[in-house]
Amino acid sequence: MHARRRHAQPRARRPRRRAPPAQPGPAGAPVTWSDAAVLALRSLRRRGARSLLAGLGVALGTTLLVALLSISGGADSKIVSQLSHGGPAAAIHVAANQPDPSGFDTDTLKTGPPRDLGDAQLAEIQHSPYVASVVPVLAMPALVVPCPTYDEFAARPVPTCRQRTDEYFGTLIGADLSRFRDLPITLLAGRLPKAGSMTEVAVTQGYMERVNLDLNRFQDVMGSVIEFSTPQLLPGTGNTQPRFRGRWYLARVVGVVAQTVDDGEFLVPIQQTQAARQWALGGVDGRNFTRPTSPYSGLVVVADTLADVHAVRREIFDIGYANSAPEHLVASIQKYLHIVDIVLGGIGSVALAIAVLGVTNTLLAAIRERWREIGVLKALGAADEDVARWFLVEAGLLGIVGGVIGTAAGSAVTTVVGLLVQSYLKEQGLTGIDLGGLPVGIVAGAPIATAVLAVVAGLVPALRAARLPVREALGG
Numbered sequence: 001m002h003a004r005r006r007h008a009q010p011r012a013r014r015p016r017r018r019a020p021p022a023q024p025g026p027a028g029a030p031v032t033w034s035d036a037a038v039l040a041l042r043s044l045r046r047r048g049a050r051s052l053l054a055g056l057g058v059a060l061g062t063t064l065l066v067a068l069l070s071i072s073g074g075a076d077s078k079i080v081s082q083l084s085h086g087g088p089a090a091a092i093h094v095a096a097n098q099p100d101p102s103g104f105d106t107d108t109l110k111t112g113p114p115r116d117l118g119d120a121q122l123a124e125i126q127h128s129p130y131v132a133s134v135v136p137v138l139a140m141p142a143l144v145v146p147c148p149t150y151d152e153f154a155a156r157p158v159p160t161c162r163q164r165t166d167e168y169f170g171t172l173i174g175a176d177l178s179r180f181r182d183l184p185i186t187l188l189a190g191r192l193p194k195a196g197s198m199t200e201v202a203v204t205q206g207y208m209e210r211v212n213l214d215l216n217r218f219q220d221v222m223g224s225v226i227e228f229s230t231p232q233l234l235p236g237t238g239n240t241q242p243r244f245r246g247r248w249y250l251a252r253v254v255g256v257v258a259q260t261v262d263d264g265e266f267l268v269p270i271q272q273t274q275a276a277r278q279w280a281l282g283g284v285d286g287r288n289f290t291r292p293t294s295p296y297s298g299l300v301v302v303a304d305t306l307a308d309v310h311a312v313r314r315e316i317f318d319i320g321y322a323n324s325a326p327e328h329l330v331a332s333i334q335k336y337l338h339i340v341d342i343v344l345g346g347i348g349s350v351a352l353a354i355a356v357l358g359v360t361n362t363l364l365a366a367i368r369e370r371w372r373e374i375g376v377l378k379a380l381g382a383a384d385e386d387v388a389r390w391f392l393v394e395a396g397l398l399g400i401v402g403g404v405i406g407t408a409a410g411s412a413v414t415t416v417v418g419l420l421v422q423s424y425l426k427e428q429g430l431t432g433i434d435l436g437g438l439p440v441g442i443v444a445g446a447p448i449a450t451a452v453l454a455v456v457a458g459l460v461p462a463l464r465a466a467r468l469p470v471r472e473a474l475g476g
Contacts, residue, residue, distance in 0.1 A: 036392075043390075047366065053362075054362040057359070058398060058399060058401075058454065059402040060355065061352035062355075064351045065348030068344040068348040069344070070438050070439065071418075091182070091302050091325065092303065092312060092313055092325040093324050094300075095298050095323070097111035097113065098111070098321070099320065099321060099323070104314070109322060110322060111322040112322060115320065117294050117295065118296065119295065122134050122299060124319060125301055125316060130304050130308040130311050130312050132302045133179065133301075135179050135183055136176060136299055137299060138295070139297045139298070140230055141172075142230045144227075144265075144266075145227035145228070146207075148225060148227040165212065172230070172272065173262045173264040173267050175300075177194075177269050182300065187256075188205075190253075192255055193254055193255070193267070198251075198269075198271065199250065200252060200269075201252070202253070202268075203257070203265055204257060204259065210265070221253055224252070225250055226251055226252075226253065230280065231245075232280050233245075233291075247275075277292050301323075309327045313327075356453050357457070359399070359454050359457045360461060363394065364460070366391075366394075375470050377390075388462040391466075392455055392462050395455050396455045399450045399455065400447055402450055403448070403450030403451060407438070410446070411443075
């Protein structure tokens with residue numbers, strides 16, 4: 001029996017399967033921050049023009065904001081400090097008088113009867129925890145001879161003797177000039193008299209006007225000589241009336257100042273007026289002349305801060321002395337300056353916001369150009385957060401570079417503006433304002449702040465890129 005022969009049967013054809021759509025591969029090594037930085041740098045380099053424009057936008061916004069903040073902050077402090085002709089804004093003027101009950105809440109000095117003011121009272125005021133310094137002041141009357149006929153210092157014509165000026169009675173203001181920074185004094189030209197000097201004097205523009213000089217030509221009065229005579233009243237004998245005897249001396253003008261230490265046209269070291277006081281005490285009192293029994297005619301008290309001025313004024317008032325300070329004026333000026341700060345800061349913030357929107361626009365446009373790159377990364381196993389990290393690092397780099405460049409440019413702009421302001425004030429015969437350099441906080445904080453803002457601006461593009469489907473990305 002023969003075995004049944006099997007014939008090969010034709011195989012049935014299986015239907016052809018289509019290739020499955022590309023799916024993310026197995027999870028590989030995550031994209032580290034360093035990898036994201038390398039990708040970001042390559043992307044920025046490939047799109048150089050667009051990246052440059054975005055970075056310049058951040059830099060310009062940072063420049064404007066840094067310059068405005070620096071200038072407004074520096075100008076605020078300088079303007080407030082010059083409300084008292086260049087002296088400290090927290091300065092308080094104390095007079096050798098009892099206080100007027102209605103004078104405490106006003107900026108003007110209201111005085112009562114005279115009251116001696118000496119070292120004991122100075123020490124008591126200095127003991128206050130809110131007081132930074134106390135500078136004594138002694139003002140004395142003097143006969144002023146603007147154009148003496150001789151000059152014992154040098155055999156040369158006296159500059160101010162171009163037109164005859166009659167002698168007159170003025171006031172010598174003596175102060176401790178070794179502590180001039182605590183005094184309401186602005187040096188307009190030259191220098192201040194040396195502390196303890198008995199032959200030097202600084203004059204105000206009021207003296208220049210009296211001797212018929214151009215108020216803006218300080219050089220015309222510099223080096224001139226003034227003769228002074230401080231009075232002493234001698235008693236009369238028999239039928240003779242009391243008579244004055246003068247203590248005469250010459251002083252050379254070494255500077256021109258604006259000051260509110262006291263009413264007078266001549267600023268001298270306090271040793272000069274102390275000698276004049278001792279001379280006057282050697283005489284007698286008369287109907288029109290009273291010997292200066294008070295060691296000081298006033299004090300300049302500087303509070304620790306502007307906020308302490310009111311408390312210090314109250315303490316001095318309670319001790320029993322009249323005083324004044326421009327605290328209401330300073331408060332009003334500060335309010336207006338604060339408004340200016342808000343406006344300038346708002347302008348800078350708008351500029352920076354526009355720059356940040358430029359970063360967002362740049363990254364959104366880059367997503368369309370990088371679809372295939374994003375798809376390849378995801379196909380190789382990159383997670384959504386890896387793609388987002390790439391875009392966030394790119395945004396952060398734009399912010400940091402733009403912030404550093406902008407901070408440097410802002411510093412340069414501040415310097416240039418400061419020079420222009422100084423030049424203008426000098427032309428107007430006013431005291432210059434040193435805006436100073438950039439505060440450390442702005443230098444350190446500006447690049448960091450711009451980087452953070454750029455990263456925030458890059459969140460939307462980063463999330464959009466991270467959520468891009470692989471199939472859509474590879475399909476272009």
